[in-house]
Amino acid sequence: MLSTASRVYPWIGLCLGYALVLFGNPIRLALRDGLRCISRFSRVWLTFALLGFAYSVFQFATFTPIQYETDLDFNQIVSLVGWHWPRLLEVWREIPLPALEGVAGIFDNATTTYPLSVIAALLLAVNWRGLHGSFIRALWQRYRAWSIPIYVVVLVAAVATVLKPIIFWRLPHWGLAVSAAKFLQASAVVDTTAFIFEYLFGVYIQVYLITVCFAWIKGLSFGEAALFKFAMRRFSYVLKWAGIVLLLGILVVRLPLLLAYFMDVPNILDYLPLQRAIMSCFIIAFCSVQISLVLHNESLREAIRAHRLFLQRNAGRFGWFLLICGLHFFLLTAADAVVRGAIADRVSALLMWKLIYVVIRGFVTGWLLASWVCLFRQCETGRVNQETWIPY
Numbered sequence: 001m002l003s004t005a006s007r008v009y010p011w012i013g014l015c016l017g018y019a020l021v022l023f024g025n026p027i028r029l030a031l032r033d034g035l036r037c038i039s040r041f042s043r044v045w046l047t048f049a050l051l052g053f054a055y056s057v058f059q060f061a062t063f064t065p066i067q068y069e070t071d072l073d074f075n076q077i078v079s080l081v082g083w084h085w086p087r088l089l090e091v092w093r094e095i096p097l098p099a100l101e102g103v104a105g106i107f108d109n110a111t112t113t114y115p116l117s118v119i120a121a122l123l124l125a126v127n128w129r130g131l132h133g134s135f136i137r138a139l140w141q142r143y144r145a146w147s148i149p150i151y152v153v154v155l156v157a158a159v160a161t162v163l164k165p166i167i168f169w170r171l172p173h174w175g176l177a178v179s180a181a182k183f184l185q186a187s188a189v190v191d192t193t194a195f196i197f198e199y200l201f202g203v204y205i206q207v208y209l210i211t212v213c214f215a216w217i218k219g220l221s222f223g224e225a226a227l228f229k230f231a232m233r234r235f236s237y238v239l240k241w242a243g244i245v246l247l248l249g250i251l252v253v254r255l256p257l258l259l260a261y262f263m264d265v266p267n268i269l270d271y272l273p274l275q276r277a278i279m280s281c282f283i284i285a286f287c288s289v290q291i292s293l294v295l296h297n298e299s300l301r302e303a304i305r306a307h308r309l310f311l312q313r314n315a316g317r318f319g320w321f322l323l324i325c326g327l328h329f330f331l332l333t334a335a336d337a338v339v340r341g342a343i344a345d346r347v348s349a350l351l352m353w354k355l356i357y358v359v360i361r362g363f364v365t366g367w368l369l370a371s372w373v374c375l376f377r378q379c380e381t382g383r384v385n386q387e388t389w390i391p392y
Contacts, residue, residue: 034371045366052358086341102329104280109202138236157197
């Protein structure tokens with residue numbers, strides 16, 4: 001009985017501490033409204049779940065192929081008794097960086113878009129729902145002559161995105177026909193170029209979901225096609241800031257990886273944790289620039305000035321929001337690391353856990369994004385302590 005109690009009491013304490021933080025913080029109304037928003041528009045969290053599911057399927061098919069029928073033996077899931085569950089101290093190194101990137105994603109791009117970015121590139125090419133035309137018009141209205149090189153970069157990146165899975169699929173065969181080193185160099189260039197479109201597509205998804213949350217806050221009704229085009233117009237305002245983040249990301253993270261295919265760069269393929277942490281901290285430091293550009297017709301300079309005022313006036317509330325985000329992504333990442341450590345080489349169990357994890361992470365990410373929109377609007381309008389419920 002003492003052994004059982006020693007295991008149960010820490011979990012009870014964890015749940016009580018979580019409830020105390022969640023319901024006793026000064027931004028609980030924004031968190032509540034964010035939950036009500038995603039319950040009304042489930043697409044907010046389902047979008048993140050879908051993108052996460054697609055990427056997990058790609059990773060699973062690539063790195064965990066099913067070789068034998070016994071790999072799909074679901075008795076592996078039932079027999080949890082024989083699993084070795086690692087302690088948090090054994091897997092803690094895997095937790096801080098993904099949790100930090102999860103928090104930063106709320107303010108920039110909250111999910112990986114590959115491989116669905118391939119479908120997005122094809123839909124953009126065929127002018128699905130008029131988005132290609134809306135993108136061109138929005139670029140011209142916003143940037144005039146500069147819209148031409150911007151459009152060319154996006155177009156080339158979209159082509160590279162379509163070529164990326166083809167190169168990956170044919171890699172074993174083409175690698176035998178030409179020099180392996182040259183083929184790897186060419187594929188690395190294509191992958192880096194495709195990253196531009198994948199990132200921008202993720203930012204557009206973020207802009208679209210922010211507009212959905214904003215429409216809920218304002219009680220607006222909207223048509224789906226019209227909202228897609230409106231999000232594209234707002235995306236053109238965010239594009240300059242997204243370009244800065246993208247350029248820094250390429251220089252700090254992607255370029256060193258690319259150069260490693262052309263020259264001997266020591267220790268460059270070792271996960272780049274410091275560079276990724278720097279990028280995440282940069283995004284968090286300028287957290288409100290993206291949402292400010294989405295919700296207001298203002299220049300990047302004005303958005304940065306508004307961001308400085310936002311932090312000066314709402315530093316405490318924003319600090320609490322960061323704490324809530326960090327807590328949830330820490331718990332998610334820790335649970336993922338522990339469960340994957342316990343699963344080991346049980347393929348069917350890993351598949352089941354991936355499905356559960358992407359749904360939970362998609363829900364939490366959608367909730368926190370909607371809560372961020374609610375908090376930002378409440379801070380702007382001076383109604384942070386508003387007790388009345390949003391009617392629609």
